[in-house]
Amino acid sequence: ASRRAIEAAGRQPGEIDLIVVATTTPDQVFPSTACLLQSRLDIHGCAAFDVQAVCTGFVYAMGVADNSIKAGSARCALVVGAETFSRLLNWKDRTTCVLFGDGAGAVVLEASDEPGILSTHLHADGDYASLLQVPHGVSQGYDAMQENAAFVEMRGNEVFKMAVNTLGRIVDETLEKNNLRKSDIDWLIPHQANIRIINATARKLRMSLDHVVVTVQDHGNTSAASVPLAFDAAVREGRIKRGETLLMEAFGGGFTWGSVLAKY
Template identity: 60%
Template sequence: MRIYSRITGTGSHLPAKIMTNADLEKIVDTDDQWIQDRTGIKQRHVAVEGETTSTLGLEAAKKALKVAGITADDIDLLIVGTTTPDLIFPSTACLIQKGLGCSGITAMDVNAACSGSIYALGVADKFIQSGQHKRALVIGAETLTRMVDWTDRTTCVLFGDGASAIVLEASEEPGILSTHLHADGMNDHLLNATVGVSTGLKNEPNGGLKIRMKGSEVFKTAVMTLGRIVKETLKANDMKKTDIDWLIPHQANLRIITATAKKLSMSMDQVIVTVDKHGNTSAASVGLALDEAIKSGKVARGDVLLLEAFGGGFTWGSALIKY
């Protein structure tokens, strides 16, 4: 008998502070129309003093646990997808574990940039399928605005902060049908951060940490790669494009989302879009979109969902789910 990982609860948390495109016009050479035309973004949430990746993730986790009708004592696995951890160590997962008060369980971070939540789902799913764990809390959380260069109009307009959480439970009913995870470090120069612990920090504000991106190359690669993983996912499950009820993509850029939907021959009415409100929240974005889709009533039990993401590394992944 196959053991499935079934979603029993979702949650999300966003900082209260909102930065609109009009706000950005005051600090960098840009304008609202330029940003919307190229990205589809209208605003993003920004963490303030006292808010960190772990505090955002903790609040999202509490909401997901409440929806699932369980407590932190009921989970035995906690995985956090993030590329902006509070500290080098302890892991953000350990910090959230402390906040939840569920010591002793497996807790770890996964860094796959914008694909972090898909990677974390894949890892948690395999642990549950193995029988080693019964209930997992999968979190995607980021504070990307802490590493943004606010003088670079090509990148600072893109990113926002937030967190999402998903509760997975072992079940005989179908849930996660398959996950597909990939990476290619050969193109690391197209999207990366400028400094690190081992390579060394700089005597500059924020240690010289910035995001570097060659936008047009990333766009082309993302669209092509996501098209391939859609085909791979459908083939692995002997399904057709028409079998998918909802596409829930990483919220990086509306043009990428639209291009992916076109490859699936899907109407945008079947695509969950939150990038206009949240910007690119990296590992948090797919979970944020999923939580909003469920809470709004768009996604219902029994629907087939295709989650997919592409991020720095490059990394990419998908999860096919019967909700």
């Protein structure tokens, strides 16, 4: 995914000066997946680190990279969302195992005088952690880790209600901060959690599903990879055109949520 993004941007790996990888399923406890990726791409010396915000991870990573470029600490950033969620699934629990998938997507962000990312909006509320979690790790629930029993636990109905309400608010916030109307958005690129949440967000925007990128039927919920995978599919299929205004939004465990408003 990273090599394809770098090639599509017309850049060489050596021109990348920041790598941000959004993942909940890192290759190792450490080093970071970003550092391992940096080595595989034969890139040396630039900052490389992971961001963990579950399904909102790619949106968080875009926000971090965008702010780094605006601050002048980077000029050409590789932003990746990658997951192997199949490793976290209890295949006897149909409330979760049928929903998730594995995947990776990447983009290259560069400093430019022309508008690209117009704004990013990132939020979290840890009080809701128990509604969607893997409650095991090296400090808590370590026995389950050793027994290969560290699985996703989700209270689906409660997550659905929170997701719909929260994504509605993030849409309003994004539009208000940019003095835009709902009709100004050409494409909605949502996190591919499930079609019910996607439909509810589209209704909030009063947007036809013809202008909502939906790929959940192809690869399920790939967590941090879902937004870049959907974006890539729409670009390759010729649906998204240069100059169009895109709203990317996501909601995930934590809870975390956020949006990216961009001009493609």
